[in-house]
Amino acid sequence: MPDRKGNNKNSKDKRKNNNGDDDYNPRFRKMRKKVCFLCSNKEVELDYKNPEQLKKFINEKGKILPRRATGACAKHQRRITNTIKRARHIAVLPYTQG
Numbered sequence: 001m002p003d004r005k006g007n008n009k010n011s012k013d014k015r016k017n018n019n020g021d022d023d024y025n026p027r028f029r030k031m032r033k034k035v036c037f038l039c040s041n042k043e044v045e046l047d048y049k050n051p052e053q054l055k056k057f058i059n060e061k062g063k064i065l066p067r068r069a070t071g072a073c074a075k076h077q078r079r080i081t082n083t084i085k086r087a088r089h090i091a092v093l094p095y096t097q098g
């Protein structure tokens with residue numbers, strides 16, 4: 001008898017927890033962890049004289065994209081930022097656009 005009671009309680013708790021899928025949570029959309037572009041392509045060197053390469057890291061307004069958009073690691077995001085700023089200074093990239 002006490003065993004059954006315990007089981008009942010357990011199943012009730014489980015139902016409460018398993019509201020749908022176990023790892024389904026609408027607050028956390030399935031976001032694949034992006035791997036850093038520059039870590040995975042070691043042969044790619046950031047070049048402040050190459051606007052075509054740097055355009056991938058700025059938006060249509062000319063702003064530098066945040067890490068969540070570029071997917072870069074801390075080290076490379078810093079590199080990207082510095083490189084873009086350098087490129088802007090020599091007028092290879094715009095400070096603002098549109």
Ligand SMILES: [Zn+2]
Pocket residue numbers: 036037038039040072073074075076
């Ligand atoms: Zn990296």
